[in-house]
Amino acid sequence: MSQTQKSSPVAGLLTLLNPDRFAISLRADFRFAPINVLILLVVFVLGLAIHLGLHGFSVAAVGFSLGTAALFALILRLHQIWETALIAGTLVCLAIYLQLRPDSEVLLTAAVVALLLAPSVQIAYQWEQAVLLRFGRFKGLRRSGLFLLLPVVDKVAQFVDQRIRVSDFSAETTLTSDTVPVNVDAIAFWMVWDPQKAVLEVEQFETAVILSAQTALRNAIGKHELATLLSERDQLGGEIQKVLDDKTSAWGITTQAVEIRDIIIPQALEDAMSRQAQAERERQSRIILGTAETEIAEKFAKASEHYKNNPVALHLRAMNMVYEGLRKKGSMIIVPSTAVETMGLGALGGLTSFDRTLGAALESAEEGESERGTS
Numbered sequence: 001m002s003q004t005q006k007s008s009p010v011a012g013l014l015t016l017l018n019p020d021r022f023a024i025s026l027r028a029d030f031r032f033a034p035i036n037v038l039i040l041l042v043v044f045v046l047g048l049a050i051h052l053g054l055h056g057f058s059v060a061a062v063g064f065s066l067g068t069a070a071l072f073a074l075i076l077r078l079h080q081i082w083e084t085a086l087i088a089g090t091l092v093c094l095a096i097y098l099q100l101r102p103d104s105e106v107l108l109t110a111a112v113v114a115l116l117l118a119p120s121v122q123i124a125y126q127w128e129q130a131v132l133l134r135f136g137r138f139k140g141l142r143r144s145g146l147f148l149l150l151p152v153v154d155k156v157a158q159f160v161d162q163r164i165r166v167s168d169f170s171a172e173t174t175l176t177s178d179t180v181p182v183n184v185d186a187i188a189f190w191m192v193w194d195p196q197k198a199v200l201e202v203e204q205f206e207t208a209v210i211l212s213a214q215t216a217l218r219n220a221i222g223k224h225e226l227a228t229l230l231s232e233r234d235q236l237g238g239e240i241q242k243v244l245d246d247k248t249s250a251w252g253i254t255t256q257a258v259e260i261r262d263i264i265i266p267q268a269l270e271d272a273m274s275r276q277a278q279a280e281r282e283r284q285s286r287i288i289l290g291t292a293e294t295e296i297a298e299k300f301a302k303a304s305e306h307y308k309n310n311p312v313a314l315h316l317r318a319m320n321m322v323y324e325g326l327r328k329k330g331s332m333i334i335v336p337s338t339a340v341e342t343m344g345l346g347a348l349g350g351l352t353s354f355d356r357t358l359g360a361a362l363e364s365a366e367e368g369e370s371e372r373g374t375s
Helices: 001-017 034-055 059-078 083-098 104-122 195-201 205-225 226-231 235-251 267-307 311-326 335-343 346-375
Strands: 119-124 128-134 137-142 145-148 152-161 163-173 181-192 253-266
Touching: 034 059, 034 104, 034 119, 059 083, 059 104, 059 253, 083 104, 083 119, 083 145, 104 119, 119 128, 128 195, 128 226, 137 195, 152 195, 163 205, 181 235, 205 253, 226 253, 226 335, 235 253, 267 311
Parallel strands: none
Antiparallel strands: 119 145, 128 137, 128 152, 163 181, 181 253
16 A cells, blocks of 8 residues: 555656646646757757856856756646746746846746747647647647747647547446346547547547446346347447447547447356356257157158068078178077067077087097097
8 A cells, every 4th residue: 555655646647747748737838848958958058058158157057047948848748728838937937137137138938939939839649639729719630740820818628549549338237128237348449530629519428428338228228138149249239339329429539439349247147147057958968869769760761661561581681680680799689579489580490509509410420439439
């Protein structure tokens, strides 16, 4: 906690001294960038050089010039408003006059020129447009590059970034049409195509876009069921984009796309949906098995029509089945008694057994005769 508190002032100071920072408060009148600091220093250095050439070297003149330049740069960097420049300039010029009179006219002129000229030179970056007000009324837009302000009477209301922006927004614990609470995260891609409308007609248009997107997301969630949200995210994003674009077009802002990043549902409901999916898959597997059994029965029924009036074919088929089964050693085949009678397997089995017994008796007789001949 203490480490965060210690680093906060440092982070704030770095933010204030960031060269690309522009004060977005309503009192900001201009952007005091590094080029403005350079102009300020050049004017003071020229004034100091002229002063030293006219009145000779003076430590006080050098100190006042450099100190005044640094003070002006810091003050205008932190407070980018004309009132601060005028008040600080008046006080500094009074101090210079009191210390260096009657030889202070050159330094006073340099201070006044630097104070009015440095903030008057403004730069808009390639992706920006500046909204210019003169005496509080809209004067025009200034495109990228250098442009000038009239001291005190001109004000840059805002430098508007016209690049495509990405803003994330969410709808927490919103009920769907089937009363399921969900948390939805989404992102919107939008850009400002008319800076004049965006700045002059909407206060803090960035916040307005995000809040409008959240409202559109909640309305879209309430119109759809959970299954639709999960399966048709692109359609949901398209609906939100259309509603949001219709609202922001009047502000000079267009919404290019809205994408649904994540849909979070309660854990209990997620478990129930998982069990439902498992039961559905089991039901489908049983249906497939039953369908297969039905098809097999139909095939057997068609095959039986061929064997119905052809007993020889049925007998050959049965013999082939028995043969295929007996090909494997140690196999045992169980067939119905009707099949045995049809194929004559009983007589066939008896003949086979008798043949085997007779063969064994002949072998034993031959062995006995050979033994007697040997003896």
